Amino acid sequence: MIRLKIGDVLIEQGLIKKDQLDRALDIQQQTGSALGEILVKNGFLTEEDLTKALSRQFGYPYASRANGLLVISNKEHVAGVIPHEFARDHAIVPLFVRDETLGVAVADPMDVITLDNLRILTGKNIMIYLAMKSEINALLDQMFGVFGPKGTLAEMAKEAGDRAEPLVIEGEEEKADLDKVVAQAGDTRVVQLVNQIIRQAIEEKASDIHIEPMDDIVNLRFRIDGVLHEKPPPTRTLAAPIVSRIKILAKLNVAERRLPQDGSFVVKHKDQAVDMRVATCPTVFGEKVVLRILNKQAVELSIAKLGMHPKQQEDFVRAANYPHGLIFLTGPTGSGKTTTLYSILKEIQSPEVNIMTIEDPVEYKVRGINQVQMKPQIGLNFASALRSFLRLDPDVILVGEVRDHETAELCIRASLTGHLVLSTLHTNDALSAVARLKDLGIEPFLVSSTLVLVAAQRLVRVLCPSCKEPYTPDRVYLEGLGFPYAETLYKAKGCAKCANTGYKGRKAIYEVVPVNDKLRSAIQQGETFVTLKQIVKDCGVMSMREAGFLKVQDGTTSMEEYLSVIFVED
Secondary structure, three states: OOOOOOOHHHHHHOOHHHHHHHHHHHHHHOOOOOOOHHHHHHOOOOOEEEEEHHHHHHHHEOOOOOOOOOOOHHHHHHHHOOOOHHHHHHHHEEEEEEEEEEEEEEOOOOOHHHHHHHHHHHHEEEEEEOOHHHHHHHHHHHHHHOOOOOOOOHHHHHHHHHHOOOOOOOOOEEOOOOOHHHHHHHHHHHEEEEEEHHHHHHOOOOOEEEEEEEEOOOEEEEOOOEEEEEOOOEEHHHHHHHHHHHHHOOOOOOOOOOOOOOEEEEEOOOOOEEEEEEEEEEEEOEEEEEEEEOOOOOOOOOOOHHHOOOHHHHHHHHHHOOEEEEEEEOOOOOHHHHHHHHHHHHHOOOOOEEEEEEOOOOOOOOOOEEEOOOOOOHOOOHHHHOOOOOHOOOOOEEEEEOHHHHHHHHHHHHHHOOEEEEEEEEEOOHHHHHHHHHOOOHHHHHOOOOOOOOEEEEEEEEEEEOOOOOOOOHHHHHHHHOOOOOOEEEOOOOHHHHHHOEEEEEEEEEEEEEHHHHHHHHOOOOHHHHHHHHHHHHHHOOHHHHHHHHHHHHHOOOOHHHHOOOOOOO
16 A cells, blocks of 8 residues: 655645645745644644544544543553653653553654664554644653753763673673674663763764773774864763664664674754764674764855855856866765765756766655665665766766766766766875866767866865954964965954854855866876966966965965865975
8 A cells, every 4th residue: 555645645635735845845844844743833734633633644543631642541650661851852652561562652753763772772563643742741840840951962971881781701802792792782771872962962963983992991082173172971881781782773683793894874853854974884892883973954065155266166057057067076085075066966957857866875865856875785876876876867966976987987987978066086186086087098089078067176165253353463474385475363262152162163165177278278288287286276266275374364264274174385
């Protein structure tokens, strides 16, 4: 049986109109909020109508105070079954416990990850009722109190550590019993600790969580604005339970500790879905785990918000509107290349343009764009996907990364047959992309005839607007670096709003090189990198060095941050 989408169900039942659904879907695309909540918030239907429609769609009983089903049986016994924070975060209230069955009222029946976690957490079969979120929260207030128990990450780590059983150590390698470790991973306090780590990382706008077992502690670090920050470390006895808990969430093999593994899961935070990519790696003290946080709602895909110089933006948009050709964006891992490319795609997206992408992974799910997740284990890689794309009448193709000759050759072929192809390369600057393509075995005449623009980017931390301090720089120092003298620059100070780092957020700096006839001719003739660089300079193209210093001059970033990212030649 094929289940209709909730929007179609609501239209079919006459609760909303088609134009209201379309408007709500547009809002959802921009905000990432749940469709039902958008419909209720905008007055298109009531919360009660939405919940009853979901009840009919999923076949779960509708529970409310009015019909007498939203009632807690034996409050003292039920209250300890689900942790308070878990219940609050996911709008779940326990109603009763009968033998091995736990009855719960939920507001979101589509959050299957949370329901699976609840089964693991409680060890019981779950009987689901649907209820309005407002009534669930009111019932939670009665059960736990308005504020409920609270605890900092440090307090939770200490409490969980105090209760954890020490693992058996033989020589230098842990030989802990697997069943015991898995049991500890399901312990309520370990579950709460992992949830709190993830929650705090999201709230602090971290991009990565590093969990690293050492000989006596577990290092916990968040990468915020590109810099790692230490957090209160859990005790060493929690290393295996924490790692096992994360593996269970990511559906990895808990028993396999000798080989690296990759997985993912989704968490809900303040009604927003956040993707978590998990990577494990065995070290001498245990398994290191890194969780990459992909909070799509935290990024606005708009070319105007990228921070390009107006001339750079004009060149990029002009190239993106070409009917065919190659556009390459270069830079190190984590420099924001995917965000830039998707901002460009959003700029040119329209019903008349068929856009297809092959990525690893798909970081932004955009309505109206055909996106394909790479699956090398079944033979679906960049090259094989590109071959199939050419038979699907695309206008614009985005390839996540060019790594080998086959993919590079197919990108060239696609651009020669009337398609615009966007992709990335790992090089230190824009013009090095030409040399990289040659290294991959692409002939210079093919590069010159297809390349329309090549760009490079880096990310610099933005000075906190609440505490940045003006100062007068040393003229000799600035001129010695080859920069014009500026009477006032700004430096980091640190305050409560930026966690005393002096920086809040990051902005990209770019080098955008449109390929004109002079540069195209030099590439075809196989000129050296130095010659190509001089041609670009003579054409008045703004270098990354110059673009970065403009952000220092206008107070966006500091001189220290700029010099830590951009190499300044003597």
